Amino acid sequence: xxxxxxxNDDVFRTxxxxxxxxxxxxxxxxxxxxxxxxxxxxTLWMEAQGATHRALAADRGVGFTLxxxxxxxxxxxxxxxxxxxxVMVEQRRRARIVLAQQIDCENRVxxxxxxxxxxxxxxxxxxxxxxxxxxxxx
Amino acid sequence: xxxxxxxNDDVFRTxxxxxxxxxxxxxxxxxxxxxxxxxxxxTLWMEAQGATHRALAADRGVGFTLxxxxxxxxxxxxxxxxxxxxVMVEQRRRARIVLAQQIDCENRVxxxxxxxxxxxxxxxxxxxxxxxxxxxxx
Amino acid sequence: xxxxxxxNDDVFRTxxxxxxxxxxxxxxxxxxxxxxxxxxxxTLWMEAQGATHRALAADRGVGFTLxxxxxxxxxxxxxxxxxxxxVMVEQRRRARIVLAQQIDCENRVxxxxxxxxxxxxxxxxxxxxxxxxxxxxx
Amino acid sequence: xxxxxxxNDDVFRTxxxxxxxxxxxxxxxxxxxxxxxxxxxxTLWMEAQGATHRALAADRGVGFTLxxxxxxxxxxxxxxxxxxxxVMVEQRRRARIVLAQQIDCENRVxxxxxxxxxxxxxxxxxxxxxxxxxxxxx
Numbered sequence: 437x438x439x440x441x442x443x444n445d446d447v448f449r450t451x452x453x454x455x456x457x458x459x460x461x462x463x464x465x466x467x468x469x470x471x472x473x474x475x476x477x478x479t480l481w482m483e484a485q486g487a488t489h490r491a492l493a494a495d496r497g498v499g500f501t502l503x504x505x506x507x508x509x510x511x512x513x514x515x516x517x518x519x520x521x522x523v524m525v526e527q528r529r530r531a532r533i534v535l536a537q538q539i540d541c542e543n544r545v546x547x548x549x550x551x552x553x554x555x556x557x558x559x560x561x562x563x564x565x566x567x568x569x570x571x572x573x574x
Numbered sequence: 575x576x577x578x579x580x581x582n583d584d585v586f587r588t589x590x591x592x593x594x595x596x597x598x599x600x601x602x603x604x605x606x607x608x609x610x611x612x613x614x615x616x617t618l619w620m621e622a623q624g625a626t627h628r629a630l631a632a633d634r635g636v637g638f639t640l641x642x643x644x645x646x647x648x649x650x651x652x653x654x655x656x657x658x659x660x661v662m663v664e665q666r667r668r669a670r671i672v673l674a675q676q677i678d679c680e681n682r683v684x685x686x687x688x689x690x691x692x693x694x695x696x697x698x699x700x701x702x703x704x705x706x707x708x709x710x711x712x
Numbered sequence: 713x714x715x716x717x718x719x720n721d722d723v724f725r726t727x728x729x730x731x732x733x734x735x736x737x738x739x740x741x742x743x744x745x746x747x748x749x750x751x752x753x754x755t756l757w758m759e760a761q762g763a764t765h766r767a768l769a770a771d772r773g774v775g776f777t778l779x780x781x782x783x784x785x786x787x788x789x790x791x792x793x794x795x796x797x798x799v800m801v802e803q804r805r806r807a808r809i810v811l812a813q814q815i816d817c818e819n820r821v822x823x824x825x826x827x828x829x830x831x832x833x834x835x836x837x838x839x840x841x842x843x844x845x846x847x848x849x850x
Numbered sequence: 851x852x853x854x855x856x857x858n859d860d861v862f863r864t865x866x867x868x869x870x871x872x873x874x875x876x877x878x879x880x881x882x883x884x885x886x887x888x889x890x891x892x893t894l895w896m897e898a899q900g901a902t903h904r905a906l907a908a909d910r911g912v913g914f915t916l917x918x919x920x921x922x923x924x925x926x927x928x929x930x931x932x933x934x935x936x937v938m939v940e941q942r943r944r945a946r947i948v949l950a951q952q953i954d955c956e957n958r959v960x961x962x963x964x965x966x967x968x969x970x971x972x973x974x975x976x977x978x979x980x981x982x983x984x985x986x987x988x
Contacts, residue, residue, distance in 0.1 A: 505881070645781045
């Protein structure tokens with residue numbers, strides 16, 4: 437993963453606050469909870485593209501599942517920190533999309549991550565085509 | 575809630591280990607995570623009565639929801655602690671059951687709790703009669 | 713707990729969005745996660761009174777722990793719901809404070825809760841006096 | 851990551867049960883919770899090597915933090931599943947160790963993962979040498 441933060445207009449950003457629930461006894465955020473922050477940002481990004489998870493499930497019976505995840509942990513977040521979580525589309529295919537994500541705190545990069553998100557039919561978790569609004573560039 | 579731990583044969587017990595995921599930055603278990611431990615014990619207790627959540631959902635379309643919860647927190651649990659979580663039936667009604675639960679660590683009482691668990695149809699979360707195996711005394 | 717929602721100016725409110733991480737296989741929010749929402753609101757309320765958890769820990773070595781919790785679950789929250797979580801002081805004592813809290817979704821009451829929060833020294837979890845800004849009425 | 855499950859004596863295995871807390875509204879385990887299962891297995895593996903997190907923190911002031919994580923999600927786990935979580939050392943260096951992990955359910959591979967775990971001083975999260983018992987082959 438490259439060192440430079442993405443800086444163009446295609447980057448979606450949201451802010452997440454660190455609460456006690458997110459930390460562990462070492463005093464910093466528990467590693468698995470960063471994946472929750474990253475998923476919140478993907479959900480809000482998708483909503484900004486035009487659809488909520490609930491509508492997609494109800495109207496089309498489709499949802500999303502992760503095919504793979506790659507994370508580099510550079511620096512920990514602490515209680516009360518306000519983090520910026522970003523989402524940028526790296527690749528669009530028929531049934532999956534690759535997203536580059538990053539978590540920053542006051543211009544320090546904490547986490548760099550890349551996720552392959554697959555579209556699935558919720559009835560059996562078999563792959564299916566992504567909704568059209570996700571396959572075209574915006 | 576009375577001070578004495580229940581000591582008869584009608585008490586179901588299970589052991590839970592405290593991992594990093596359960597703790598927070600104060601160094602002890604995050605309060606909401608005790609409710610997860612208590613629910614794990616209720617699930618295993620129900621299984622010992624004859625049914626898994628998955629079978630109940632698939633075969634009868636029923637599940638359980640909490641109507642109320644009352645907890646007294648006496649002493650915190652720490653990383654690597656091995657806790658004993660108990661379940662005792664306090665009251666059985668047609669569509670709900672009252673359970674007294676407790677979390678202990680090496681003969682110290684950490685948490686005393688009481689939950690009213692209601693049986694619901696999973697399609698609409700409306701109350702329905704408890705499965706027969708839960709309404710009779712064992 | 714009384715039926716009427718508190719409606720005066722002494723009620724602090726914050727908004728919480730339901731994400732996948734909060735739900736369970738029954739399709740609604742997992743019960744223990746409501747306690748996380750309630751704690752987020754208490755943290756933001758305390759901050760509105762003048763102090764963050766991190767500053768209290770660093771400057772005075774004090775933190776908060778729950779002495780007891782009482783919850784009534786009326787109606788479940790679902791994915792993508794936007795919930796309003798409120799905090800109202802019910803009683804102030806030297807070393808503890810009683811807070812009435814509520815979770816609403818579009819004018820429907822989902823949860824009513826009451827927590828006794830105790831102030832403790834973080835070095836040994838022994839009770840200590842609440843910071844002055846929490847003991848006086850604002 | 852290779853397709854074949856590790857089958858030699860150097861593989862540590864533990865069993866994890868899926869509870870409601872682990873699932874989400876799509877009906878399967880929420881992705882971030884697999885990382886909790888994987889961390890539980892690493893903790894128990896380390897304990898089998900001779901040390902608990904609590905003892906390492908108290909006696910030496912050291913702990914562990916993730917440097918990176920790579921996961922492939924092949925198939926979802928469901929409520930009540932009993933999963934086998936494995937840990938195998940892939941590489942040992944002075945201040946970090948690379949672990950290959952896998953989650954199986956009834957001979958089906960659900961998740962393949964690789965983690966670089968770094969040893970840090972808990973006072974400032976700076977890297978430090980791994981405890982001796984982790985650097986030599988057992």
